[in-house]
Amino acid sequence: VSSIRSYYGEEVAYYFAWMGHFTLWLLYPALTGLAVSYAEEASGDAGGSCPLAALHGLSTFLWAVLAVRFWDREENRLAYGWGTYSSTGYEKARLYNARPEFEGAPRISPVSGLAETYYPPYRRRLKYAG
Numbered sequence: 001v002s003s004i005r006s007y008y009g010e011e012v013a014y015y016f017a018w019m020g021h022f023t024l025w026l027l028y029p030a031l032t033g034l035a036v037s038y039a040e041e042a043s044g045d046a047g048g049s050c051p052l053a054a055l056h057g058l059s060t061f062l063w064a065v066l067a068v069r070f071w072d073r074e075e076n077r078l079a080y081g082w083g084t085y086s087s088t089g090y091e092k093a094r095l096y097n098a099r100p101e102f103e104g105a106p107r108i109s110p111v112s113g114l115a116e117t118y119y120p121p122y123r124r125r126l127k128y129a130g
Contacts, residue, residue, distance in 0.1 A: 001078070010084050014075070021074055025067040029060050 001020070005013035036056045043050060079085040104119035 005082060010082055013082075014078070017074065017078055018071065021071050022067070025063070025070070028063050032056055032059060 001013050001017045004016050033056065036050065036052045039052050040050045076085070102117065102119070104117040106115055107118045108114070109116045
């Protein structure tokens with residue numbers, strides 16, 4: 001990926017890093033899907049009523065959550081290494097207001113110590129209620 005980055009730039013390198021990450025992570029549902037398919041075939045169940053099918057569905061859900069979380073980690077690792085962290089999604093959302101209609105009071109974040117726009121929870125609950 002670093003050779004792609006040096007020749008084509010960060011955007012193209014992120015694409016190839018994502019494709020490599022996703023392709024590797026697709027091995028899990030592929031292998032477990034094959035195992036469930038063979039188990040259904042061996043037991044004579046062809047309609048997905050095998051108990052392993054439900055387990056496979058749950059494990060695929062957990063796989064999807066973990067795949068995204070691990071991609072976030074990998075993306076941030078690459079961004080820090082390449083010096084492009086400010087161009088990742090989290091930083092873009094902070095720098096470029098994703099919702100221009102949002103109104104709130106400026107304050108210093110107790111977590112990061114940076115200035116942020118804050119909308120108190122009690123005002124949000126009032127909007128929900130009425």
